[in-house]
Each structure stands twice: as structure tokens, then as C-alpha cells.
Amino acid sequence: MAAPKPFLKWAGGKRQLIGEIDGIFEAIFSRFGPDFTYIEPFVGGGAILFHILSKFSPKSVIINDINVHLIDAYNAVKYNCKTLLEFLSQIERQYYQRKTEADKKKFYLQQRCLFNRLATNNCQSVIRKTALLLFLNKTCYNGLYRVNKKGEFNVPFGRYKNPKICDRENLNIVHKYLEKVTIISGDFAQTIHYAKKPTVFYLDPPYIPLSVTSCFTSYSSEEFNLDQQMRLKKFCDAIQASGNYFILSNSDSKYLYELYQDYNIKRVKARRSINSKGDKRGAIFELLITNF
Numbered sequence: 001m002a003a004p005k006p007f008l009k010w011a012g013g014k015r016q017l018i019g020e021i022d023g024i025f026e027a028i029f030s031r032f033g034p035d036f037t038y039i040e041p042f043v044g045g046g047a048i049l050f051h052i053l054s055k056f057s058p059k060s061v062i063i064n065d066i067n068v069h070l071i072d073a074y075n076a077v078k079y080n081c082k083t084l085l086e087f088l089s090q091i092e093r094q095y096y097q098r099k100t101e102a103d104k105k106k107f108y109l110q111q112r113c114l115f116n117r118l119a120t121n122n123c124q125s126v127i128r129k130t131a132l133l134l135f136l137n138k139t140c141y142n143g144l145y146r147v148n149k150k151g152e153f154n155v156p157f158g159r160y161k162n163p164k165i166c167d168r169e170n171l172n173i174v175h176k177y178l179e180k181v182t183i184i185s186g187d188f189a190q191t192i193h194y195a196k197k198p199t200v201f202y203l204d205p206p207y208i209p210l211s212v213t214s215c216f217t218s219y220s221s222e223e224f225n226l227d228q229q230m231r232l233k234k235f236c237d238a239i240q241a242s243g244n245y246f247i248l249s250n251s252d253s254k255y256l257y258e259l260y261q262d263y264n265i266k267r268v269k270a271r272r273s274i275n276s277k278g279d280k281r282g283a284i285f286e287l288l289i290t291n292f
């Protein structure tokens with residue numbers, strides 16, 4: 001079976017850091033083999049999750065995110081993949097029946113409106129909403145997930161030539177891999193209750209912005225401000241105190257060198273793929289902080 005890939009584009013996707021993070025997991029694996037628990041409290045698109053699942057196959061895996069629609073999507077792929085594929089291929093067909101760019105855009109805006117109105121009070125509507133999310137994610141501007149103050153998804157139409165809306169093969173592979181994954185939704189702090197020695201946490205929170213304009217990557221209506229970053233540091237201390245391990249990625253912010261002075265901090269070269277200005281797409285640095 002081919003390796004699973006993220007089924008949603010997500011701001012902050014960590015594909016570019018896989019090499020670095022992989023090295024850390026090699027060390028974990030050489031010590032414990034697959035007998036460890038892997039917890040990802042800010043799973044997002046799951047670039048690292050899918051890599052870890054296919055390469056190291058940990059004994060137990062728990063993922064979490066505060067974005068309810070995202071977690072509904074993971075659950076739909078895990079438990080109702082067949083129905084999801086039916087809904088999604090239907091939307092794909094309808095999209096490609098529109099021949100002009102203007103008609104495609106009109107269809108996109110209708111589906112976006114439907115997504116924002118659809119109540120998820122039963123299993124079918126949750127799957128339908130996930131199909132809409134996958135469609136919007138593949139056709140919206142830059143694959144962003146952004147909501148307004150009312151919590152409505154408001155990303156404009158993107159201009160892709162022939163987006164692959166229904167990637168049947170990958171969704172079926174992801175479905176298989178998610179069989180052994182426990183999926184929970186809510187604040188990151190709740191995941192500590194799932195840790196059994198040895199557990200490795202990979203933490204990829206919304207980054208501390210390096211400039212005011214980069215705040216635009218709002219993942220959900222909840223803000224992740226400096227108080228939350230402090231709370232995350234205390235969470236890392238709790239992991240350390242419990243005899244478990246963490247790997248944290250964050251921006252190359254001066255503030256973090258002070259906050260995490262008791263831990264190992266490595267500055268690594270990364271490339272950010274979502275940026276509003278094309279000329280700023282070049283290499284930038286990020287931090288990888290570990291307690292081992």
C-alpha cells in the first residue's frame with residue numbers, strides 16, 4: 001500500500017521539516033521500537049502524523065485539534081469513507097460540468113454558503129459537510145482555512161487549472177491508516193491524559209507571529225495568543241515531569257529562546273508555503289524544541 005498523504009492542505013503544513021523530525025524519531029525508534037504512544041495535540045493537516053504512521057507504526061496514536069470541522073473530517077474518513085467518497089465525487093462532477101471560470105466561481109460560492117449553513121446534527125450531515133470542506137479546500141485561495149468573527153469560512157475562490165477534488169486512492173489509504181488512531185477534539189491540554197510511558201508528543205501550535213501581517217492564518221475563531229503560548233510551555237513542563245518526551249515546532253521568535261531556556265533548541269531552515277506575498281516565499285528559520 002502506498003504511503004498516506006494529508007487529505008487537506010493546512011496552513012503551517014510541516015512537510016518541509018519532515019527530515020529533521022524524522023531524525024528525532026529514528027532515535028526514539030532505535031530505543032523503543034514501535035512500542036511507544038504518539039500524540040499530536042495540534043494535528044492540522046497531519047503531514048507529520050501520516051509520515052510517523054507509515055514509517056514507524058507506533059503502538060498507539062492519538063490526534064487532537066480544536067477545529068471541530070477538521071476533526072469531523074478525520075472521523076468521516078475513518079468511519080464513513082465510502083459515503084464521503086460518493087458525496088465528494090458528486091461535487092467534483094458538478095464542478096467540472098461548469099465550463100467557464102465564472103461559473104466555477106459561482107458554484108464555489110454556493111458550496112461555501114452551504115458549508116456555512118449546514119447544521120451537523122446527524123451523521124449524514126457531518127459527512128456532507130466534510131465533503132464540502134474537502135471541495136472548498138481544493139478550490140479555495142491557497143488552500144487556506146480562515147473564518148470570520150461569526151465563525152463562517154470566508155476564503156475566496158482560488159484559480160487552479162484542474163484541481164483534484166476527489167483523491168479516491170489517497171482517501172482509501174488514509175482510511176486504512178486511521179483505523180488504529182484515536183481522534184479527539186478540543187483544547188491541547190486534554191491530551192496529557194492519554195500519555196502512557198513512553199509517549200512522544202509532537203506539538204505544532206499556531207506560531208508566534210514574526211510580523212503583524214502574518215496573523216492572517218487564523219485556523220479557527222479561537223485565538224492562540226501569548227497567554228496560550230505560556231500555557232503550552234507549562235504543558236511541556238508537565239510532559240517532562242511525567243517522564244515522557246516532546247518535540248515542539250514554532251517560529252524563530254526571540255521570546256521562545258527565553259521561555260524554553262531549560263530545553264534543547266535547534267534552529268532549522270524551513271520554507272513556508274503559505275504567504276500572501278509571492279516574493280516572501282523564500283527560506284525562513286523555525287525552532288525545534290525537545291526535552292531529550
Ligand SMILES: C[S@@+](CC[C@H](N)C(=O)[O-])C[C@H]1O[C@@H](n2cnc3c(N)ncnc32)[C@H](O)[C@@H]1O
Nearest residue numbers: 010012013014042044045047066187188204219
Ligand atoms: C500549525 S497548525 C498545525 C499544522 C499541522 N501540524 C500540519 O502539518 O498541517 C495548528 C493547529 O492548531 C489548532 N489549534 C489552535 N488552537 C488550539 C488549541 N487551543 N488546542 C488544540 N488545537 C489548537 C488549529 O486548529 C490548527 O489546526
